[in-house]
Amino acid sequence: MIKTSDDLLKLTPYPKELYESFALANLTACSVFLLQEWGLLTSLENICILNHHLFPTKFSMVGWQQFPDANRTNRSILQMRPKYRNLATSVTEKGVFLNERGIKEAKAILSKLGSPKFGGVDLIKIDPAFKAERGERPRTIHAEDLILKLKKSKLFKMYSDSKWSEIEAIDLIGLLGVYDHTPSKEKKRRLRDFKNAAEELKDAEALEFIKALEDSFSVYLSR
Numbered sequence: 091m092i093k094t095s096d097d098l099l100k101l102t103p104y105p106k107e108l109y110e111s112f113a114l115a116n117l118t119a120c121s122v123f124l125l126q127e128w129g130l131l132t133s134l135e136n137i138c139i140l141n142h143h144l145f146p147t148k149f150s151m152v153g154w155q156q157f158p159d160a161n162r163t164n165r166s167i168l169q170m171r172p173k174y175r176n177l178a179t180s181v182t183e184k185g186v187f188l189n190e191r192g193i194k195e196a197k198a199i200l201s202k203l204g205s206p207k208f209g210g211v212d213l214i215k216i217d218p219a220f221k222a223e224r225g226e227r228p229r230t231i232h233a234e235d236l237i238l239k240l241k242k243s244k245l246f247k248m249y250s251d252s253k254w255s256e257i258e259a260i261d262l263i264g265l266l267g268v269y270d271h272t273p274s275k276e277k278k279r280r281l282r283d284f285k286n287a288a289e290e291l292k293d294a295e296a297l298e299f300i301k302a303l304e305d306s307f308s309v310y311l312s313r
Contacts, residue, residue, distance in 0.1 A: 092128040092208065098140050102207040106147050109203060116195055117145050118166035119177050122186050123196035124206065126264065127214060129242035132185035138163040144206060172269075179269065181260050185244075189269030233287035237296050240265070240284050249299050259310050262303065277311050 092098065109117060121140040125132045141149040142158030151159045167186055170177040177192035188196065205214045240246055243265045248257055263270060266280040281303065288296035304311070 092130070095130060095136055095139070097208070098130075098136065098143055100208055101140075101143050103146050104144055104203055104206075109145050109148065112199060114148060114162060114166040115169040115175050115177065116199060117141065117148060118163060119170060119188060119192045119196040120144075120199050120203070122178060122188050123193060123200070124214070126188070129244075131244070132187065132264075134160070134164060134167065134186075137167070137186060141166075179260065179263070181258075184258070184260055185264075187260060187264040188267070189263075190267065190272060191269075193267050233290045236284055236287040237291060237293055240288075240296055240299070245303070246299060249302060254302065254306070257306065259307065262307055262310070274312055281311070 092101075118137060118141055121137050121144065122132050125136055125140060130136055138149070138158050138160045141163050146155065149159055149162050151157045167178070167180055169175055170180075170186070170192065172179065172189075176189065177195060178186050178188045180186040200214070245257060245261045245265050248254060248261070259270070262277075266272075266277055268277055268280065281300065285297070285300045287293075288300060
């Protein structure tokens with residue numbers, strides 16, 4: 091189980107033949123997606139280490155294969171921005187956040203690569219919903235999974251640590267898995283999914299947190 095950044099060093103690299111055909115920016119999207127799934131900061135440092143550990147031949151320094159090439163990861167992050175590949179947004183000291191397109195791309199690639207392994211054990215469940223094909227029916231979302239994602243989010247940690255004054259819209263974007271220009275209707279729908287899950291599980295803590303989100307981001311969610 092990935093609990094801290096140090097655990098990233100224990101992951102098993104993917105075989106070269108599985109990932110060599112994918113662009114650096116798209117592989118970086120996979121790393122960002124995985125860090126978010128594990129509740130880790132999507133900082134340049136964490137992305138750089140994960141890129142190198144999962145895809146070593148793509149993200150190693152020339153002549154020094156045992157070390158990550160931070161410049162390659164940084165260029166990949168720049169290419170992921172809206173004006174280029176439109177996969178993610180990034181904010182200094184906040185991290186990188188996949189937009190809807192970035193999430194779909196990461197899931198599609200992971201469906202081909204398979205789950206990353208930790209001590210020979212699969213860390214995420216790869217199912218047909220990861221194939222992001224047009225016309226595909228969405229999988230059933232379980233309330234427990236949504237609340238787990240909610241409580242692993244950076245926003246929830248800030249809420250729990252009484253750092254609510256430091257929150258920004260980019261943090262909400264990361265939680266909802268959307269991008270800044272996503273229609274307000276869709277943003278509200280995704281937040282409502284969390285609320286419905288909290289109500290189903292009668293989770294008072296989660297409901298209180300969601301109420302705080304609704305109050306703090308009322309203007310942003312409506313525009």
